[in-house]
Amino acid sequence: MAEPANGExxxxxxxxxxxxxxxxxxxxxxxxxxxxxxxxxxxxxxxRLEGIVNEDWEDIASAxxxxxxxxxxxxxxxxxxRYPQRVIHVVNEPxxxxxxxxxxxxxRAEYSIHFIxxxxxxxxxxxxxxxxxRAIYLLSKRDSPARLYRLPLQAATATQPAVARRVGLxxxxxxxxxxxxxxxxxxxxxxxxxxxxxxxxxxxxxFVLTYGEPLLFPRGSGESWAEALAREPVKLGPFExxxxxxxxxxRDGRSLFICSxxxxxxxxxDRR
Numbered sequence: 099m100a101e102p103a104n105g106e107x108x109x110x111x112x113x114x115x116x117x118x119x120x121x122x123x124x125x126x127x128x129x130x131x132x133x134x135x136x137x138x139x140x141x142x143x144x145x146r147l148e149g150i151v152n153e154d155w156e157d158i159a160s161a162x163x164x165x166x167x168x169x170x171x172x173x174x175x176x177x178x179x180r181y182p183q184r185v186i187h188v189v190n191e192p193x194x195x196x197x198x199x200x201x202x203x204x205x206r207a208e209y210s211i212h213f214i215x216x217x218x219x220x221x222x223x224x225x226x227x228x229x230x231x232r233a234i235y236l237l238s239k240r241d242s243p244a245r246l247y248r249l250p251l252q253a254a255t256a257t258q259p260a261v262a263r264r265v266g267l268x269x270x271x272x273x274x275x276x277x278x279x280x281x282x283x284x285x286x287x288x289x290x291x292x293x294x295x296x297x298x299x300x301x302x303x304x305f306v307l308t309y310g311e312p313l314l315f316p317r318g319s320g321e322s323w324a325e326a327l328a329r330e331p332v333k334l335g336p337f338e339x340x341x342x343x344x345x346x347x348x349r350d351g352r353s354l355f356i357c358s359x360x361x362x363x364x365x366x367x368d369r370r
Contacts, residue, residue, distance in 0.1 A: 110344030114167035143197025224295030266324030284309035
């Protein structure tokens, strides 16, 4: 990813319009801009969301809702659990034909979902969408074990926020060793913190990224996401990406992509 303005890639989502496009964004305090990338990491275009602030964008998900491809932009970061509300912006995905690497497209969100957590403020960096339930799932970052929340898809205002309900725990994320705990940083003391989440389009697999490694959670027929994520995951093995915070399945669910806030590398895993 060679775009200098996208220096802190904190979320990643696959386009629902084409197989060859990914969407990402910057972390807290960045411009309210979505960056369109090819699956090779090359910049394809920039989309500025008008009337919206990037307070702490931490994840993005793609979905098809009522026949329309959309992006769910999660302003869900809260390092010190100080915000009484968080918000997710629902954005119609632009036509790729309107994108250009040397231009910025002005765009507006369709609506926003203001919400609270039923058990108090949380820092979250994982956001995924289940089309059958028409629900958004959120994964907390700094709790041990991590907490899984479910949020119905609905427009909600700051004066009448929706409520994210806790539906389970994710207890089997990798934990730092005694040596790791003595070394501050994402690849050591914080290696078990979850920084992204995604579901395959067919709903059979969840992908959770931690600072230390990517994890897969198969979901059996009739199982809830809470049940699937409560089990031991399939580990894909550690990597050396510094501060990996963006991850998604490809549009067909056959590949996985991972990006980092600290490097321009884009990792790809292909499922057998």
